[in-house]
Amino acid sequence: VDGISGGLLLKITGTGGGSTAAIERSGADSVKATATFTRNGDWVSINFNLKKNPKGDVRLSGYLTSASPLTFKGEVALPDGTFGKFTATYKDAAKEMPKRDEPKPTLAVGSLIFPFGAFGNTELPKQESVLIKNATVWTNEKEGVLQNADVLLENGKIKAVGKNLSAGSAKVIDGTGKHVTAGIIDEHSHIAGSGGINEGAQSVSAEVRIADIINSEDVNIYRQLAGGVTTSQILHGSANPIGGQSQLIKLRWGKAPEELKFAGSDGFIKFALGENVKQSNFGTGARFPVTRMGVEQTFVDEFTRAKEYEKAISAKGSNVRRDLELDAIVEILNNKRFITCHSYVQSEINMLIHVADSLGFKINTFTHILEGYKVADKMKAHGIAGSTFSDWWAYKNEVAEAIPFNGKIMHNVGVTTAFNSDDAEMARHLNQEAGKSVLYGNVPEEDALKFVTLNPAKMLHIDDKVGSLKPGKDADVVIWSANPLSIYAKAEKTFVDGISYWDIDKDAQVIKSQQAEKARLIQKMLESKTSGVRTQRPFGNAPRLYNCETLEDYSAELNETEHAH
Missing domain, CATH: 2.40.128 (Lipocalin)
Incomplete structure (x- = not known):
C-alpha cells in the first residue's frame, strides 16, 4: 500500500x-x-x-x-x-x-474559526498601521495616477498619499510593480442574504428590510474580497414595483451581521419597473399589477396614500395607526430614504420620472438602465445616476435594444455612471467590467476605474468616506498585481478599515488548513461507522446565489416546502 x-x-x-x-x-x-x-x-x-x-x-x-x-x-x-x-x-x-x-479514542474537536465555515480564520485579522511603498497609486482625486508613490494606512483611515513617506512603526509592504486603488463598491448586490430577497406577495413591500436577514457567513463575502470588493449595497429583488429597504455593508469577513452594516449611511429602497413587476413570466395574474398601466398606478396610489398618512399622523391629537410601509414612503418624500430603481425600457423610465415630478419625490439611481443612452439627457437634468451593466444585451425581451456603449454615453452626457454586478460571480471581477468601458467607447482608464469605485460611492452618498485614496477617508484599499483594469490583475491584498481581510498568500495557507480539516472530519466519520454508529446520507441544500429575479425561496415559503421549485 x-x-x-x-x-x-x-x-x-x-x-x-x-x-x-x-x-x-x-x-x-x-x-x-x-x-x-x-x-x-x-x-x-x-x-x-x-x-x-x-x-x-x-x-x-x-x-x-x-x-x-x-x-x-x-x-x-x-x-x-x-x-x-x-x-x-x-x-x-x-x-x-x-x-x-479496542480502547476508546480521545474525543478531538476542531479549532474555532470565524466565521464558522469555509475560509474561516482561527483569529480575526487585526487593524494595523501599514505603509505601501513605491506603487502605482490610482487616487481617484485631482492628483490622478501617481507613479512610485506611497500610501500610509493608520487607525483604519488613509493617513497620507505621496512620495517618500516615513514608515515609523508601520508595517511596510513593497509595492514595486503593484497598483493600489480604493476598494471596489458594488452598487447592486444580493449576497449575504438569507431566506430569499424577494417579498413577492404584494405589489408594495416597503416595510421589509434587508437589514433583518444579513448572513455574515455567506462565503461570497470572502470571494468578493478576493476580487477587491470592500462595500456592497444589498438590495431587495425586483418582484414588485415598490420593494424592500436596502442595506449597505462593508465586507468585514468573520464579523457578526450587525458589524457588517455601514455605520451612518443613508437609507435606500428598491423600486422596479418592467416584466418582473407586472408578472410577465409568472404564469398567473393573481396579484395587481399585471400591466404597465397598473405599475404606474401603483406608484401614484402609494405616494398619494403616503401624503395623506403623513398629514393625518402629524395632526394634533392624531390616533392614526402607524403603518411601517407608509413610514418608508414618507421618508422618500422627505429625502430621508432614496430610491434605487430597477429599470430597462425608455418608456417606463420616462413614466417614473414624470410620476416623481408630479408627486414631489426624487429618484436617486436607475439600476440596470440598459436604455439609459436614450434618456441620458433627462437623467442629467433630474440629477439621476445610472448604474448599469458593462456589456449585457439581448438576454431577455426588455433588453433587445441594449448596447455596450451605454455606460460611455451616459458618462459623456454627464450622468454619474457606475457598473454593478447583480450577481455573486460577476462581483468577483468588477474591475474587469470597468475595463470593458475602455474597449467599448474608449473611456479614459481613470474614469473607467471610477465606474466601480468613486461613482457608486457618490450614488450611495458615501463618497466622503470611501471611493478614493484621500487622507481622512476609510482605509478601504486594494493592492493589485497589475493594472486593475486588466484581466490579468489579481487582488493581492484587500483592506477594509485598515484590516487585511484578504491576502493571497494567507489564502493558500487557509486552503491547506481546510484540506487538513476535511481529512480530519472524514476520519471521524469513518471511525464512527467502524464502531457501529448509525450512518445516514448527507442532507441539506446548497446555498442559493440570488439576483433580482430570484423567487424560489419566496415560493418555498408560499408552499411550505424549503427551496421548492
Whole structure:
C-alpha cells in the first residue's frame, strides 16, 4: 500500500459481501487492528485504522484483477488527504480470530474559526498601521495616477498619499510593480442574504428590510474580497414595483451581521419597473399589477396614500395607526430614504420620472438602465445616476435594444455612471467590467476605474468616506498585481478599515488548513461507522446565489416546502 511502510496481512472471515476482517503489520513497527471488507461483484472496499504510521483511517477502493491467484488492485486514500495505489494478493486460508475490545479514542474537536465555515480564520485579522511603498497609486482625486508613490494606512483611515513617506512603526509592504486603488463598491448586490430577497406577495413591500436577514457567513463575502470588493449595497429583488429597504455593508469577513452594516449611511429602497413587476413570466395574474398601466398606478396610489398618512399622523391629537410601509414612503418624500430603481425600457423610465415630478419625490439611481443612452439627457437634468451593466444585451425581451456603449454615453452626457454586478460571480471581477468601458467607447482608464469605485460611492452618498485614496477617508484599499483594469490583475491584498481581510498568500495557507480539516472530519466519520454508529446520507441544500429575479425561496415559503421549485 503506497504511503504505508512494510507489507500488510489482511485476514477475512465470514461469507457474503460484508465480512469480519483484521489487518496486521509485522516487524519493528508491528500492529494489529480490525478492518472492514466489503465486496460487490468484482469491486471491493477495505477500511482500517492502524493507529500509527499512519494515524487515522485508511480507505482502499479497488477491483478484482485476477482469479488465480486472487488479486485486487486500486487506489488508497490516506488520512492526510493524499492518495496512492494498492495491490492485495491471496496468500492462504485464514482462521477466524476472536473479538477483542479496542480502547476508546480521545474525543478531538476542531479549532474555532470565524466565521464558522469555509475560509474561516482561527483569529480575526487585526487593524494595523501599514505603509505601501513605491506603487502605482490610482487616487481617484485631482492628483490622478501617481507613479512610485506611497500610501500610509493608520487607525483604519488613509493617513497620507505621496512620495517618500516615513514608515515609523508601520508595517511596510513593497509595492514595486503593484497598483493600489480604493476598494471596489458594488452598487447592486444580493449576497449575504438569507431566506430569499424577494417579498413577492404584494405589489408594495416597503416595510421589509434587508437589514433583518444579513448572513455574515455567506462565503461570497470572502470571494468578493478576493476580487477587491470592500462595500456592497444589498438590495431587495425586483418582484414588485415598490420593494424592500436596502442595506449597505462593508465586507468585514468573520464579523457578526450587525458589524457588517455601514455605520451612518443613508437609507435606500428598491423600486422596479418592467416584466418582473407586472408578472410577465409568472404564469398567473393573481396579484395587481399585471400591466404597465397598473405599475404606474401603483406608484401614484402609494405616494398619494403616503401624503395623506403623513398629514393625518402629524395632526394634533392624531390616533392614526402607524403603518411601517407608509413610514418608508414618507421618508422618500422627505429625502430621508432614496430610491434605487430597477429599470430597462425608455418608456417606463420616462413614466417614473414624470410620476416623481408630479408627486414631489426624487429618484436617486436607475439600476440596470440598459436604455439609459436614450434618456441620458433627462437623467442629467433630474440629477439621476445610472448604474448599469458593462456589456449585457439581448438576454431577455426588455433588453433587445441594449448596447455596450451605454455606460460611455451616459458618462459623456454627464450622468454619474457606475457598473454593478447583480450577481455573486460577476462581483468577483468588477474591475474587469470597468475595463470593458475602455474597449467599448474608449473611456479614459481613470474614469473607467471610477465606474466601480468613486461613482457608486457618490450614488450611495458615501463618497466622503470611501471611493478614493484621500487622507481622512476609510482605509478601504486594494493592492493589485497589475493594472486593475486588466484581466490579468489579481487582488493581492484587500483592506477594509485598515484590516487585511484578504491576502493571497494567507489564502493558500487557509486552503491547506481546510484540506487538513476535511481529512480530519472524514476520519471521524469513518471511525464512527467502524464502531457501529448509525450512518445516514448527507442532507441539506446548497446555498442559493440570488439576483433580482430570484423567487424560489419566496415560493418555498408560499408552499411550505424549503427551496421548492
